[in-house]
Amino acid sequence: MSEFFQQVINGVSLGSIYALIALGYTMIYGVLGFINFAHGDVFMVGAFVGYYLGPLIMPLTGEATIPAGLAVMLAAMIVCSALGVTIEKIAYRPLRSRPKLTILITAIGVSLFLEYGGQLVFGPDPKLFPELIPSAAIIDSSDLVINTNSIIVITTALALMLILRFIVFGTRMGTAIRAVAFNHQTAGLMGINIDRVISLTFVLGSSLAAAAAILYASVYPSINPLMGIFPGLKAFIAAVLGGIGNLTGAAIGGMIIGLTETFVTGYISPAFRDAIAFGILILILLFRPSGILRRHETEKV
């Protein structure tokens, strides 16, 4: 039984991280209408920001303490927001009137650029992420071990999601975002500055990705420039699972993917770890393409 509980904790922890990344995907898709393939790589950059800034910040805040983690996370969020906005401005904005396929390919290009550029700049070898958040065992029996790591990941992710929810549903900026997501043209007619809203969306999405990266790297401390590929893909699948464009859906989708992945790996076979998410994707797209919590999309002839 305790093995089961252990796997649940593992799964929820992983799922929270996927949820954070998925939120970024779903917001960008809601507002711009395409899959930002580069999102997973923004996540990766966040991890490296943590790697380089961690040793610089920790002398000030103390090693492996909550303030250390928060400070580094904030720094990563700022850097990634800047990165996300820059990418949008340079690569996506000029293509806004073009067909979706073109932007998709461009996004792939940006993604590859970040990945291989990362290998060039950071070096392709895996690096050890510094210990930013305290990692001590809370419940420590021989059967069940709950680490502060996992608790922090889950609570932080939850807090960020609640903050996001407040921003999107409780502020004017948030309403503007939802308006643009609903219909570009009408929102523009209402006097909303589309460009600014889109940039804001990227800020929010990239910040969440950066936070996810710090949490992820704290639990799985080996980082490398290609680390964003699979978490990115799985998070996107989570967003689709939950209903693309739907925030709550993205969070739920992330949890489901995280838990499923952990259970299948632990109880069936680790060989299928990466394929599970894709399997879920295909099932969802076959049977319920609009996701669990739908968002209606009609195609006009």
Next chain:
Amino acid sequence: MNNRGKLMISLTILGLAILSACGGSQKSDEILIGEYSSLTGTTATFGLSTHRGLLLAVEDVNGSGGILGRPIKLLTEDTQSKPEEAATAVTKLITRDRVVAIIGEVSSSRSLAAAPICQQNRIPMVSPASTNPAVTEKGDFIFRVCYIDPFQGEVMARFAFNSLGLRKVALLKDIRNDYSIGLAQFFEIAFKRLGGEVMATQAYSEGDVDFKAQLTALKAADPQAIILPGYYTEAALIAKQARELNMNMPIIGGDGWDSSKLIEIGGKAMDNTFFSTAYTADDPDTMVQKFVARYRNSFGETPDAMAALGYDAGRILFDAIERCGNTQPECIRDALAKTENFRGVTGTITIGPDRNARKPAVIIAVNDNKMSLREIIQP
């Protein structure tokens, strides 16, 4: 054809011309030796270490007048830790650069990809550290200066059974590479023969970062130790996550652990872990200590087994060329096959009829962020 078409054709011709021009200049009296190793990628320290060891060997030889009066020129190609790159690299070294012998690789998967090419072209290949038996079976031009996994598995089993008194262990292997699967198999056979039991087996893939699921499953089987015949990056991460799950039993690995990054990544989690390898920098033998000092001097680090094996591989090859008296690949091959009681920094090496080296293994214990010699096991 329109203008753009002409442009395309000319560009293509230009491209091909550039390609052919990239032949590189060659001074006629240099002896060209090829090296293929993983200088980048997931097992980059392996390649880097062997490369450095080899550089020292070349320095040795060139510093004393070369072989047969001619200097050695080392041509290195990066395999990026990928088997198909190994194949391309070796093809290029043999056909374009016309090397007379090849040294490489550490990873058995990559050696297996390159060996058939060397064999086909009748160019001798010396692997410094590939331990999977299939490598030298590819042909009579393929050699290695390290022991093979049936022996290493035996070594690990003997250590676990006799020295640590273990009877029930769990196995965690990397299904992504031949080395890990082979070594796991050989360990299991040897351990069972001694009377031990492998209670549970789990697997992971090279490149994974999350092992909690597998570890939790192994924990439920309550083993006395975990046998982990994989590469250093994953081994360190696994150790960390195991300790986090309150799994403090000994963890035992093979020479794939041998890298300074093991402790760098694993830290305190590596306490109470052991691994088998070909050599230790603690060996008091004067030749080893001189090598260690020189390496530290040139590269600022203590050499690991891969560096030592790279060094030995180079020296054995150069010695063979010297004994042979010329640089004909066939002749070099024959000389290599006759290598006997060669004193290397990784032990006294004799190349057997199966073209593998018979030599002792050492068990390294890791504690307090330090590696120390625990035991030497003779074949």
Next chain:
Amino acid sequence: MIRDHKPKAVLILSLPVFWLLGKLQGSISPYYYQIIIYIGINIILASSLNLINGFAGQFSLGHAGFMAIGAYTSALITSLIGAGGGLPTPLVFLPALAGGGAAASVCGLLVGIPTLRLKGDYLAITTLGMGEIIRVIIQNLDFLGGARGFTGIAKMTDFFWVYSIAALLIYLLYNLLHSTYGIGYLAVRDDEIAAESAGISATRIKVSAFIIGAFFAGIAGGLYAHFVTYINPAQFGFLRSFEIVVMVVIGGMGSITGVIFSALILTILPEALRAVAMYRMVIYALLLVVIMIARPGGLFAFGSGRKKATASAAR
């Protein structure tokens, strides 16, 4: 419609030419020979993807999966038949390649049908996922060597095989494009609903594109396997799919000649840049972005191909 016999004549004439050129294999360095073979294989891969992406407008990111199936199936066949020994190469190779292609096209069918309803990005991600699933399945089949790979494949590929198949594919594509059936492809690509209302079965077009495209990708896989003699699942991941997609996009989706040139240049380039291999992919990626922004029709399309490619990108 007046039948144009020129293409057929070119195809038939080219075969003995290739056969003769193939005999010259011994006179060039194996290194260059290798590159020439890779060029041919990439032409087949890129052109077969061009059919799916450029002609039928289905953005598939899983092409490497079809290649993998073809590679493994054909390797399996030759190692089984070859065990008997003594059979002349064409008798073994042809069924192996065909078998590989057939297996791949079955997969093409399995991929094409569920994705019928999907558009753009969803289609892309799904095909990506399917390619990955194929790779993971192969990785877990021990009798195929699993993650360690399949070694000891007979080296049967040579210049003649690669280039005659490439020529055949080009011929087929050219014919298709200039036929009424081919116009159906373009119609579906440009506007599926309008095409449907004009009586064209979008389903049939899309599925047939996947089947044919997968078939040739499978053959390319077989040719590849019997050249490198060692294959493992990691060689057929989505990065490989991306590389093929890049060839098609840079060449100009829907442009036959553009894609051929693109395959040629993009095969030579990495070898020529071997010294700066690390920069290669970064340059690739930048190229992709720049081309998409500046010239979505592709770099190498010219003539009638260019118009089609730009039209394809401007959907």
